[in-house]
Amino acid sequence: YPGGWAVAGQPIRWHSVHIPGSLQAVNQGNLLFGILHEIGHVFDVGTWTWAWEHSANFKMVYVADTLGGLGDNLSGEALRAMYRKNAGATAGDEPLAWRPINGDDMTHKFLLLVDDIGWEPYRLAYRETLTLPPSLAIHPMREHEVVVALHLHLLGKHAGEDLRERFVRWGFPVIRPDPYDAGLGAEAFVDAVREPTALFGKLRL
Numbered sequence: 001y002p003g004g005w006a007v008a009g010q011p012i013r014w015h016s017v018h019i020p021g022s023l024q025a026v027n028q029g030n031l032l033f034g035i036l037h038e039i040g041h042v043f044d045v046g047t048w049t050w051a052w053e054h055s056a057n058f059k060m061v062y063v064a065d066t067l068g069g070l071g072d073n074l075s076g077e078a079l080r081a082m083y084r085k086n087a088g089a090t091a092g093d094e095p096l097a098w099r100p101i102n103g104d105d106m107t108h109k110f111l112l113l114v115d116d117i118g119w120e121p122y123r124l125a126y127r128e129t130l131t132l133p134p135s136l137a138i139h140p141m142r143e144h145e146v147v148v149a150l151h152l153h154l155l156g157k158h159a160g161e162d163l164r165e166r167f168v169r170w171g172f173p174v175i176r177p178d179p180y181d182a183g184l185g186a187e188a189f190v191d192a193v194r195e196p197t198a199l200f201g202k203l204r205l
Contacts, residue, residue: 005018005034006018006034006035006038007038008038008039008041008042008056009038009041009042012035012038012039012042014035022035029071030071030074031070031071031074033060036060036063036070036074037057037060038056040055040056040057040058040059040060041055043059044056045126045129045130050144050147050148051103051106054103054106054107054110057083057104058107058110058111060074060079061076061079061080061107061111061114062119064079065119080108080111080115082104083104083107083108084108086105086108087104087105087108087109090105090108091105091108092112093169093170095169095170095171096109096170096171096172097171098171098172098173109167109170109172113155113163113166117155117159117161120158121155121158121159122155122158124154124158125151125154125155125157125158128154128158128186129154132186132187133187136187138150138190144173145193146190146193146194148172148173149173149174149189149193150189150190150193152164152167152172152174153186153189154186
């Protein structure tokens with residue numbers, strides 16, 4: 001027993017009692033949410049991954065959209081419907097109760113943004129995080145607000161628009177200095193956010 005139905009890693013550890021029936025489902029064309037989720041963790045990347053379970057699920061939707069579905073109930077449309085349902089009272093434009101952990105309500109919000117700006121800004125922002133210098137030394141678990149601020153900064157840069165107002169409306173913490181500068185480099189942006197004068201919490205626009 002690896003500690004769960006399956007546990008992320010290279011290789012993924014899979015509880016043996018579930019393997020025969022699961023492989024039969026795969027052979028019938030139904031890929032498994034749990035295994036795809038654990039594969040998503042293999043691609044967790046440093047400062048980009050500030051909410052691990054959300055990140056793994058979010059990447060699964062990207063794969064489903066790109067491949068045109070992953071079997072029964074794993075199309076991009078079906079996954080969006082599931083996260084919207086799980087978001088409950090916070091679905092749509094309703095604000096969520098921010099907490100620096102994972103939740104289907106958070107995944108639902110980011111999928112709403114995907115439906116607006118597409119996957120390309122996410123792909124470019126994700127790739128850019130791979131080039132960030134180690135000197136930034138952001139710790140996702142201790143500096144949640146800094147990571148979220150950088151996340152929105154890079155998304156806005158590659159989407160060509162300021163995304164803060166939307167995330168304020170959705171209940172996410174937004175950091176200033178003002179005005180938002182999509183041309184600011186990541187190092188300079190993080191330095192500005194860490195200044196004592198930076199305001200944490202909901203930004204009033």
